[in-house]
Amino acid sequence: MVNDYDKFAKERQEKLLKGETKPHRFSEKPMMKSMLPSLKGKRILMLGCGTGEESRLLKEFGATDITGIDLSSESIKIAKETYPDIEFIVGDMHKLPFEDSSFDFVYSSLAIHYSSEPQSVYQELYRILKPDGLLLFSVGHPLRWASEHMVVDDVEYIISGYAYPSSENRVFGNYNTFACHNHYFSNGEVLSFYTGSPSLHFKLLRESGFSIEDFKESICTDEAKDYDYNYWVKNHEIPQFMAFLAQKR
Numbered sequence: 001m002v003n004d005y006d007k008f009a010k011e012r013q014e015k016l017l018k019g020e021t022k023p024h025r026f027s028e029k030p031m032m033k034s035m036l037p038s039l040k041g042k043r044i045l046m047l048g049c050g051t052g053e054e055s056r057l058l059k060e061f062g063a064t065d066i067t068g069i070d071l072s073s074e075s076i077k078i079a080k081e082t083y084p085d086i087e088f089i090v091g092d093m094h095k096l097p098f099e100d101s102s103f104d105f106v107y108s109s110l111a112i113h114y115s116s117e118p119q120s121v122y123q124e125l126y127r128i129l130k131p132d133g134l135l136l137f138s139v140g141h142p143l144r145w146a147s148e149h150m151v152v153d154d155v156e157y158i159i160s161g162y163a164y165p166s167s168e169n170r171v172f173g174n175y176n177t178f179a180c181h182n183h184y185f186s187n188g189e190v191l192s193f194y195t196g197s198p199s200l201h202f203k204l205l206r207e208s209g210f211s212i213e214d215f216k217e218s219i220c221t222d223e224a225k226d227y228d229y230n231y232w233v234k235n236h237e238i239p240q241f242m243a244f245l246a247q248k249r
């Protein structure tokens with residue numbers, strides 16, 4: 001399922017470079033940017049790097065020594081052509097082809113939520129980070145992605161909540177349960193991903209040996225108001241994504 005990224009890697013890159021990917025431009029990247037430390041002199045791994053666009057952001061923070069890894073060989077092929085100064089490798093986040101204590105910083109945007117076993121990813125990242133090394137990553141927020149879709153009078157609603165009368169047992173969404181969901185793209189592709197609550201990720205990170213240094217939930221920036229007001233209205237109130245900054249202890 002994950003390798004479907006091969007099929008639309010080029011189309012995805014074109015949209016990213018034109019700034020047409022609203023979740024990236026107005027929600028996820030501003031959140032990640034606000035949490036990035038100086039990257040001068042650091043050895044950096046971009047995990048689930050896709051076609052490598054986030055290297056531009058990392059360079060703004062002083063990064064010069066960057067390695068990108070992704071499961072999608074087509075994405076990596078495009079990344080190598082687009083950013084020839086960066087090393088890109090095809091590989092799986094659950095079994096990374098790096099020595100213990102190799103990196104100072106791991107950056108991962110919207111990739112770890114494709115794992116059905118995030119704890120094994122956190123353990124692997126702990127292994128390849130140097131002592132005191134930092135991990136910054138984002139995943140889908142369960143308030144948005146574990147909500148239930150329903151259609152009422154031809155309008156689609158995305159809802160987390162429940163029917164109020166005490167006799168009603170109807171609950172919409174599964175915020176607390178680590179669960180798999182499908183996302184249907186406009187081009188017909190379907191990807192499966194997982195959501196868990198912030199407290200579940202805190203627990204798994206701590207159990208893997210990390211301390212939590214920062215946590216944020218995305219708020220759509222005001223720049224989106226002119227670009228797509230309806231997008232802004234929803235996504236400045238309901239977080240689409242969340243990000244964790246964790247440190248190897």
Ligand SMILES: C[S@@+](CC[C@H](N)C(=O)[O-])C[C@H]1O[C@@H](n2cnc3c(N)ncnc32)[C@H](O)[C@@H]1O
Nearest residue numbers: 005048049050070071072092093109110111114
């Ligand atoms: C939503 S894209 C994000 C790409 C890039 N980080 C960005 O923000 O533009 C998710 C990426 O995770 C990659 N991915 C999914 N499962 C993976 C795994 N097990 N190991 C490495 N990469 C994986 C996909 O191939 C895809 O490129």
